[in-house]
Structures are given as C-alpha cells and as structure tokens.
Amino acid sequence: MASLGGSSSSSTEYIVRVPKNTSKKYSIMAFNSGDKVNCSSWTQARMERDMSNRRMYGVEETEGAAGSEFGKKQREEARRKKFGIVTREFKVEDQPWILKVNGKAGKRFKGTKKGGITENASYYIFTQCPDGAFEAFPVNGWYNFVPQAKHRTLTAEEAEEEWGRRNKVVNHFSIMLQRRLREQERGPDDDDEEGEKGGKKKKKKGGRGGDLRIHDLEDDLELSSDESDSSGGEDGDSKPKKKEGDVKGKGKKKKKKKRGSDSEANEDSDDGDFEGLEVDYMSDESSSEEEVGEEKAKSNKEAVPKGIDEASESEEESEEEKQNEEEGKEEEEEEEGKKTPVQTKKKRDSSGESDTSEDSDIDGEAASALFMVKKRTPPKRGGGRGSGGSSRTGSRPGTPSIDSASTSNTLRAAASKLEQGKRQVVGGSSESPAAKRLKMESSSTAVTTQSPAPSGKSTPQPPSGKSTPSSSDVQLTEEAVRRYLIRKPMTTKDLLKKFQTKRTGLSSEQTVNVLAQILKRLNPERKNVNDKMHFYLTE
Amino acid sequence: MSEKGEVDLTGAKQNTGVWLVKVPKYLSQQWAKASGRGEVGKLRIGKNQGKAEVEFTLNEDLTMIDSLGDKPSGVQAPRDHPFTMQTVGGQTLAVFTETQSGKEQISLEGLVVQRAECRPAVSENYMKLKRLQIEELSKPVRLSQQLEKAVTTNYKPVANHSYNLEYDRKKKEEGKRARVDKQQVLDMLFSAFEKHQYYNIKDLVDITKQPVSYLKEILRDIGIYNVKGTHKNTWELKPEYRHYQGGEEEEKETDD
Numbered sequence: 001m002a003s004l005g006g007s008s009s010s011s012t013e014y015i016v017r018v019p020k021n022t023s024k025k026y027s028i029m030a031f032n033s034g035d036k037v038n039c040s041s042w043t044q045a046r047m048e049r050d051m052s053n054r055r056m057y058g059v060e061e062t063e064g065a066a067g068s069e070f071g072k073k074q075r076e077e078a079r080r081k082k083f084g085i086v087t088r089e090f091k092v093e094d095q096p097w098i099l100k101v102n103g104k105a106g107k108r109f110k111g112t113k114k115g116g117i118t119e120n121a122s123y124y125i126f127t128q129c130p131d132g133a134f135e136a137f138p139v140n141g142w143y144n145f146v147p148q149a150k151h152r153t154l155t156a157e158e159a160e161e162e163w164g165r166r167n168k169v170v171n172h173f174s175i176m177l178q179r180r181l182r183e184q185e186r187g188p189d190d191d192d193e194e195g196e197k198g199g200k201k202k203k204k205k206g207g208r209g210g211d212l213r214i215h216d217l218e219d220d221l222e223l224s225s226d227e228s229d230s231s232g233g234e235d236g237d238s239k240p241k242k243k244e245g246d247v248k249g250k251g252k253k254k255k256k257k258k259r260g261s262d263s264e265a266n267e268d269s270d271d272g273d274f275e276g277l278e279v280d281y282m283s284d285e286s287s288s289e290e291e292v293g294e295e296k297a298k299s300n301k302e303a304v305p306k307g308i309d310e311a312s313e314s315e316e317e318s319e320e321e322k323q324n325e326e327e328g329k330e331e332e333e334e335e336e337g338k339k340t341p342v343q344t345k346k347k348r349d350s351s352g353e354s355d356t357s358e359d360s361d362i363d364g365e366a367a368s369a370l371f372m373v374k375k376r377t378p379p380k381r382g383g384g385r386g387s388g389g390s391s392r393t394g395s396r397p398g399t400p401s402i403d404s405a406s407t408s409n410t411l412r413a414a415a416s417k418l419e420q421g422k423r424q425v426v427g428g429s430s431e432s433p434a435a436k437r438l439k440m441e442s443s444s445t446a447v448t449t450q451s452p453a454p455s456g457k458s459t460p461q462p463p464s465g466k467s468t469p470s471s472s473d474v475q476l477t478e479e480a481v482r483r484y485l486i487r488k489p490m491t492t493k494d495l496l497k498k499f500q501t502k503r504t505g506l507s508s509e510q511t512v513n514v515l516a517q518i519l520k521r522l523n524p525e526r527k528n529v530n531d532k533m534h535f536y537l538t539e
Numbered sequence: 540m541s542e543k544g545e546v547d548l549t550g551a552k553q554n555t556g557v558w559l560v561k562v563p564k565y566l567s568q569q570w571a572k573a574s575g576r577g578e579v580g581k582l583r584i585g586k587n588q589g590k591a592e593v594e595f596t597l598n599e600d601l602t603m604i605d606s607l608g609d610k611p612s613g614v615q616a617p618r619d620h621p622f623t624m625q626t627v628g629g630q631t632l633a634v635f636t637e638t639q640s641g642k643e644q645i646s647l648e649g650l651v652v653q654r655a656e657c658r659p660a661v662s663e664n665y666m667k668l669k670r671l672q673i674e675e676l677s678k679p680v681r682l683s684q685q686l687e688k689a690v691t692t693n694y695k696p697v698a699n700h701s702y703n704l705e706y707d708r709k710k711k712e713e714g715k716r717a718r719v720d721k722q723q724v725l726d727m728l729f730s731a732f733e734k735h736q737y738y739n740i741k742d743l744v745d746i747t748k749q750p751v752s753y754l755k756e757i758l759r760d761i762g763i764y765n766v767k768g769t770h771k772n773t774w775e776l777k778p779e780y781r782h783y784q785g786g787e788e789e790e791k792e793t794d795d
Contacts, residue, residue: 040551047544070734126560
C-alpha cells in the first residue's frame with residue numbers, strides 16, 4: 001500500500017487482473033430509471049431469448065405433397081440470388097431477451113440489444129475479489145430492458161379515432177370498456193360488424209338502434225341519423241350499454257362507428273367542421289329512424305347508394321310516408337331509392353316542405369306500378385344532380401350530409417360514389433340526362449356563389465309522376481317556359497308540372513333534358529321563396 | 540428444461556456492487572495480451588481532500604504497441620490513466636452472465652454502483668499513439684495498383700473444356716433413354732407425385748429416365764397439364780388419382 005504525500009490524502013493500491021478464462025459472458029441489463037426496478041425484490045426470475053423473429057424458411061411453405069412443386073425451394077433461392085435479395089442471418093446472440101420476474105403474475109420485461117457499444121470503446125466490469133484485487137471482465141452486450149404492458153392497448157386505427165374525438169370524450173374509462181365489449185361482439189357476429197360498417201347492415205339495424213337512443217346529448221345529435229344507423233351495428237353493445245345507463249358511452253360508441261366509417265368516405269371535412277352545424281331537424285330524423293328501420297331491412301337489397309340515401313330521406317318523409325310504408329313497402333323502397341339522389345339535394349335545401357311536395361308526388365306514384373319503371377331513370381338523374389350538387393360545392397362532401405343531418409358517412413360515400421359514377425359515364429341515354437344536368441348545374445354554379453344554401457336546381461321532379469291535370473296546352477318550348485317565368489316565379493318542379501309528358505308527348509327524361517337546356521338558355525333570375533328556389537324572368 | 544431460463548439471483552440478493560468502466564480500445568487490446576494470471580496493472584484509489592481519486596497504471600510489460608504492417612512501432616502506450624468517476628443516475632444497471640459451455644446458466648452478478656471512464660493521461664506517448672492510429676485509419680480500404688505484366692494465367696485456350704468432355708462422355712454412356720414398362724413408369728410417377736403435387740416435364744424426365752414423348756403419353760393418361768397462373772407449365776395428377784390428405788398409395792391404383 002503506497003501512500004502519497006499530502007496532508008489529507010491517502011490511497012490504496014489494488015492489483016487489477018483481467019482473467020483469461022472466458023467461460024462466462026458478461027452483459028449489462030439496463031432498466032429505465034422511471035420504472036423503479038429493484039432487483040433485490042425479485043424472488044425468482046426467468047429469462048430466455050425471444051425467438052419470434054426466427055423464420056424457418058423451409059417450414060414456411062407448405063410441407064407435404066399438396067400444392068408443392070418439385071424443386072421449388074431451389075428455384076426460389078436461385079431467384080433471390082439473381083435479384084440480389086440478401087436475407088439477414090438469424091443470430092441468436094442478437095435476439096432480444098424476455099425476462100419474467102416473480103412468476104406468472106409478476107412483471108415482464110423485454111430486453112433489446114443496444115448496438116455499437118463495442119465499436120469504439122470497451123466496457124469492463126470491475127469487481128472486487130476477496131483478496132482485495134480487482135478483476136475486470138469485458139462486457140459482451142448491452143440490453144435495454146423495458147417493461148411490457150399486460151393491459152390492453154388500442155391499435156393504431158383505434159387510437160387515431162380516439163384522438164379525433166379527444167375534445168368530445170369526457171369519460172375516458174369507457175373507451176377501453178367499449179373496445180372490450182366490441183371485441184366480444186366481434187366474436188359471435190364477425191361478418192355483421194366488420195364488413196358492413198358503411199353499408200346496409202347499418203341500416204338494417206338502424207331501427208333497433210333507434211330504439212335504443214334515449215338521449216339527446218349534443219354530441220349525439222350531430223350524428224343522429226348515422227348514429228341510429230351505426231348504433232344498430234352494435235346491437236349487443238348498445239343494449240348492455242343502455243342497461244348500464246352509460247349514456248355517454250353509447251354516444252361515444254356511436255360516434256366511434258360513425259367515425260370509423262367516416263374515415264372511409266371523409267375527404268375534406270375535419271373533426272371540427274360538424275360541431276356548430278344546425279341540427280334543428282335532427283330530432284325529426286331520429287324519430288323517424290325507427291319507422292324506417294324495417295324498411296331499411298328490405299332496402300338492403302338495393303344498391304348501397306340507394307339504400308343509404310333511403311335512410312336519410314326517410315327521416316323527412318316519415319310522417320307522410322308512414323301509411324304508405326306499411327302498405328306498399330316495396331314500392332316505397334323503390335320510390336325512395338329513386339328519390340334518394342333527389343332527396344339528397346333536397347336536404348341540402350334544408351327544407352322539409354319541398355320534400356313534402358315531392359312526397360305527395362311520390363304518393364301518387366306509389367299507386368301505379370307503371371311509374372316504377374319510369375322512376376328508374378330519375379334516380380340516376382337525381383344522382384347526377386346529387387353529384388352535381390356535391391361537385392358544385394367542391395369541398396363539401398361532408399357538409400351536405402350534415403346539413404341534411406341524416407346523411408351518414410355512408411350517405412356521403414354514396415354521394416361521392418354516385419358522383420364518380422356519374423362523372424365517368426357519359427354515354428348512354430339514361431346517363432346523358434345526368435350528364436346534362438351536371439353541366440347545367442355546373443354552369444349555373446358559376447353564377448351562384450358557393451353556399452350550402454338552397455340549390456336552384458332542386459330537382460326537377462320525376463316528371464312522369466304527377467297525374468294532376470294541367471290546364472295549359474303543352475309544347476315544351478322556350479317560349480312557353482319564358483311565358484311561365486315572366487308571369488310568376490316558379491320552381492323547377494312547377495315547371496315540370498306544366499309540361500306533362502302526356503301532353504307534350506315527350507318522355508320524362510326528355511322533358512327534363514329539354515327543360516334543362518331551356519333554362520340554361522334563358523338563364524332566369526332566382527329568388528328564394530318559402531325556402532324554395534324559384535326562377536323568374538323580368539321582361 | 541427447468542434449468543434453462545432460470546436466473547440465479549444471488550448477486551442481486553447480496554447487492555453485489557460492481558463498477559462499470561469504459562476503457563479505450565488500445566488499452567483493452569493491451570490487456571488482451573496479458574499473460575499468466577492476467578495481471579494488467581494497478582489501481583490506486585485515493586482520497587485527496589475529500590475527493591476520491593482513482594488512477595490506473597498499466598504494467599510495464601504491456602506497454603508495447605504492436606502495429607499493423609512490417610515496421611515496428613516505436614510507440615508506447617501511456618501508463619497512467621486517471622479514472623473519471625460518474626454516478627449511475629437513476630438508472631438501474633444490472634450485470635448478468637451466461638455460461639456458454641454445456642449447461643447454459645444465466646446468473647445475475649450484481650448491480651452497478653459506480654461508472655467510470657478510463658482516460659489516458661495526456662503525454663508524449665499518447666500523442667504518438669494517436670498519430671499512429673490516425674495513420675492507419677486514413678489508409679484507404681481499396682487500393683489501385685499498377686501491374687507490370689498483364690495477367691495471363693486465367694483463361695487459356697483449350698481444345699475442349701473438361702466440362703464439355705465430361706458431358707459428352709455422360710451422354711454417350713447413358714444413351715438414349717429406353718422405354719420400360721408402362722406400369723413401372725406409372726409406379727415411378729405416382730411415387731413422385733406423392734412427394735410433390737406439381738412437376739415440370741423436365742424434372743419428370745429426370746426422375747423416370749424415359750424419353751419425353753413416351754412419358755408425355757403416359758402423363759396425358761393420368762395427369763393434367765396446367766398453366767397454373769404461375770409461369771411454369773406443370774404437370775399434376777388428375778383429381779381422381781389424387782389423394783393428398785394422406786397420400787395413400789391405394790388411391791392411386793389404376794388399371795390401364
């Protein structure tokens with residue numbers, strides 16, 4: 001023990017040895033300071049390598065005769081070599097560790113190897129031997145151990161959804177609860193829940209979902225229609241939820257569903273877009289949802305756009321349509337199906353009245369099966385219009401749905417689908433009206449400002465429908481239209497009524513076409529009367 | 540298997556404290572050259588006015604630095620290395636070992652109580668050492684070198700390549716493939732299809748050693764040729780002959 005000079009210094013010398021036998025490999029197990037790991041509290045521990053990354057290349061492909069080719073392995077290997085694909089070797093030493101402390105109920109850690117520690121400097125472990133000398137052992141590897149969560153976590157998609165709703169959700173505990181319940185549900189009826197988020201099934205259960213709606217939280221109201229749709233999709237969930245009296249949870253769930261399908265069709269609107277929107281007739285929809293429920297079931301067979309639109313429309317027609325619904329459900333489905341695209345636009349008008357009048361039209365139509373056929377075409381046209389509407393407002397695919405308050409994302413999706421469908425198809429007689437309508441509307445769009453407010457083109461009615469007699473003789477000419485418009489402001493519907501197909505001898509389609517062209521030429525002024533867009537001319 | 544994976548926790552229980560020391564590369568290289576019991580130097584721990592001072596002194600015999608290349612380096616490793624002491628911080632660092640030989644046992648040796656960095660005392664020796672290192676590192680990995688004579692040893696003209704000769708010989712010896720009994724061929728085919736479902740015609744020819752046309756005749760009887768969707772056009776057995784759940788032989792009995 002040499003001692004240095006100096007007043008208050010003393011030193012001891014120790015011999016340092018670096019043992020040569022290398023039977024033991026030393027490694028560092030590093031824990032995070034936040035985890036507060038106390039090794040002395042461990043009663044027992046098990047640690048082994050995490051082999052989950054090992055891929056047995058031979059075993060991957062099907063072993064056994066069926067489906068295998070002769071020499072497939074060699075060919076695959078040759079192919080990989082040709083393309084220079086180098087697969088990394090699986091080195092056991094580099095695999096992470098799995099550490100289990102205190103048995104099954106204790107903690108679990110995963111230790112991943114930290115690279116590059118032996119590159120520029122070596123670490124040594126100095127331990128003091130009983131004889132006072134130090135022994136230094138080189139460190140072979142450094143593993144960072146992190147605790148593994150045993151509780152459930154959200155997947156990435158779910159997390160994104162929840163993030164979008166973070167401002168609205170107050171009760172955070174129910175998030176995981178719903179997720180668990182949903183998973184339970186998912187077990188028994190996988191097909192129901194999963195595939196049909198945006199589609200028919202939602203509507204099918206919409207009725208029942210409507211039954212369960214017991215509250216009108218502001219949040220819910222915004223999404224009332226699709227909620228009823230979507231809540232249907234979660235029957236099992238909804239009911240226990242209801243029983244639990246977890247109102248918020250239900251609301252959230254519905255939202256969740258909505259959001260889920262939202263993500264599919266939602267292009268431009270963000271979370272905050274819908275918050276301040278008017279919901280005054282949401283309640284109407286909600287009440288009518290139930291009635292529509294059964295109907296929806298039937299309408300499932302129809303094309304998705306139609307069906308979904310039905311759902312949204314039904315709110316508005318529910319009062320009038322009730323009787324009809326019971327009577328001629330099928331017919332009505334068709335009608336509504338056809339009306340749907342039309343209705344979409346109507347909703348944008350935010351007027352129930354216009355719908356009403358149309359309803360009456362439709363009532364008349366319901367009577368005769370003949371009109372069914374004719375009505376086939378209007379929906380397409382309406383679809384064109386609908387899409388025109390959405391195209392008009394450009395970045396508004398979300399707003400119409402909110403305006404109408406009934407449109408679910410599915411509706412939006414349907415609208416956009418229609419839009420696309422309409423856009424692409426230019427040929428075909430049935431399509432050309434739609435195309436023309438589009439053009440007409442887009443041209444008039446240039447004139448009007450973009451506003452969610454009434455669309456002047458609120459749907460020329462399916463012209464064939466009305467059987468009410470009209471007094472004037474009818475040649476569908478520009479002069480005639482001009483005369484009408486000068487005399488008094490009229491909606492397109494009114495105009496169409498004037499030019500009955502019986503009288504003009506034109507088909508409903510043609511009527512619409514021609515009328516559209518005429519209107520384009522005339523370019524009449526617009527006025528909003530009773531929430532309906534009227535045209536008029538001043539000469 | 541109960542032994543494997545079980546961690547021996549004696550070190551943790553005893554709260555054995557160890558030091559984690561970061562050591563420069565050249566020093567660890569010198570330590571690797573230690574002989575005998577592995578004594579490499581001396582560690583001096585002193586308390587100088589309240590502060591702990593730790594210094595490591597390398598043994599004399601280990602100061603010779605070997606350098607790469609032919610010329611002996613006149614460089615000597617510095618001998619004095621003060622340690623810079625650091626705290627562990629909040630981190631828990633444990634040391635565990637695995638024994639590699641035979642029985643694999645993981646044991647927890649202890650916890651790190653002190654971290655240190657071994658620094659060389661700056662000296663002339665150290666500077667020279669560093670310079671040497673830099674020189675070695677700055678050499679490019681690849682080197683272009685001019686040759687005096689062109690390399691002529693690789694490709695020499697040959698009357699006929701050995702490979703070719705071998706091939707011709709093999710062909711002659713094999714001769715044309717002889718047709719054997721149809722039944723035999725069928726047996727061969729069925730046993731082949733037991734192993735794999737799809738076969739290339741070339742592979743089948745290889746396996747059965749039959750002429751192609753004859754083999755194709757037989758295959759047309761019992762198999763189908765499919766352009767499977769994957770490029771290769773392969774042969775497979777007809778469904779009535781197949782029985783791939785167990786690959787039973789009797790299923791494939793046919794009567795010609």
